[in-house]
Amino acid sequence: xxxxxxxxxxxxxxxxxxxxxxxxxxxxxxxxxxxxxxxxxxxxxxxxxxxxxxxxxxxxxxxxxxxxxxxxxxxxxxxxxxxxxxxxxxxxxxxxxxxxxxxxxxxxxxxxxxxxxxxxxxxxxxxxxxxxxxxxxxxxxxxxxxxxxxxxxxxxxxxxxxxxxxxxxxxxxxxxxxxxxxxxxxxxxxxxxxxxxxxxxxxxxxxxxxxxxxxxxxxxxxxxxxxxxxxxxxxxxxx
Numbered sequence: 001x002x003x004x005x006x007x008x009x010x011x012x013x014x015x016x017x018x019x020x021x022x023x024x025x026x027x028x029x030x031x032x033x034x035x036x037x038x039x040x041x042x043x044x045x046x047x048x049x050x051x052x053x054x055x056x057x058x059x060x061x062x063x064x065x066x067x068x069x070x071x072x073x074x075x076x077x078x079x080x081x082x083x084x085x086x087x088x089x090x091x092x093x094x095x096x097x098x099x100x101x102x103x104x105x106x107x108x109x110x111x112x113x114x115x116x117x118x119x120x121x122x123x124x125x126x127x128x129x130x131x132x133x134x135x136x137x138x139x140x141x142x143x144x145x146x147x148x149x150x151x152x153x154x155x156x157x158x159x160x161x162x163x164x165x166x167x168x169x170x171x172x173x174x175x176x177x178x179x180x181x182x183x184x185x186x187x188x189x190x191x192x193x194x195x196x197x198x199x200x201x202x203x204x205x206x207x208x209x210x211x212x213x214x215x216x217x218x219x220x221x222x223x224x225x226x227x228x229x230x231x232x233x234x235x236x237x238x239x
Contacts, residue, residue, distance in 0.1 A: 058175045060118045060164045061105040066125070066157035068098040074150035077143055117167045120160035129153045136206065148206060155210040158182065158217060165221075170236040176221075176229045183218035186211055 075091040082088065105113055133149035161179065165171045171179075190211045196202045228235050 058114060058164065058168065058172050059105060059178075060120070060161035061102065061113060061115070062118055062120055062122050062160035063157055064098070064101050064105055066122060066153060066160065068095075068102050069126075070150045070154045070157060071095055071098050073146040073153075076146055080143065114164070114168075118160065118164050119167070120163040122160060125153065125156050125159065129156065138206065151207055151210045155214040156217070158214070162217065162221065165235075170234060173229065173234065176225055176235045179218075179221060180225045180229075183215065183222060186214045186218070190215065 071094055075095060078088060078091055129152040130149060132152055133145050137145050137148040158179070165175075190208065193204065193208050193211065224235055
């Protein structure tokens, strides 16, 4: 029941988020929140599949844990500032969706979670990203460092998922759709920054570089998705 509730909430909140982009002038973090919430809409088909088949289709639990960490550290300003009820509600719902996904993978569907192939050493991401966030940030304050940490970590959080696919040599079709839309979201994120620079004169180098890095990580996958999945073939890596 809880998983089904999350499935219904995420698409609705996704549409609400995009409406905020279309009809409001977003601030730096307001625009980010809208795009970020859209990422969790990508995972709802996976959860729906799991509910129907009692099977987690090749999802990396470690990537989902990293995404949960990303948005937990990004939204710590919940304890220090209040912008609006809408803003606060979106942050809380997004964090709840992130941890609900982790719960479904590691608890409810633990028996079908492929932990044998989900073996990426996440400390190799968290430690360097943590060090970089201390060295390169907008302001040397705890919340700003943690916000910067979340931006850097998000850019590489998909690596455990891609590593898992490389180990198995293939991926379920619904998993490839999830990855494609997650990558497409990041590409659209770059469009958002270009739009804001052109119309508002605003440029955030940290966010743009992180977005470029994440998009580059998806390049090989995008190629395989277009050449195989869109043609009705199962995604499989060359031997």
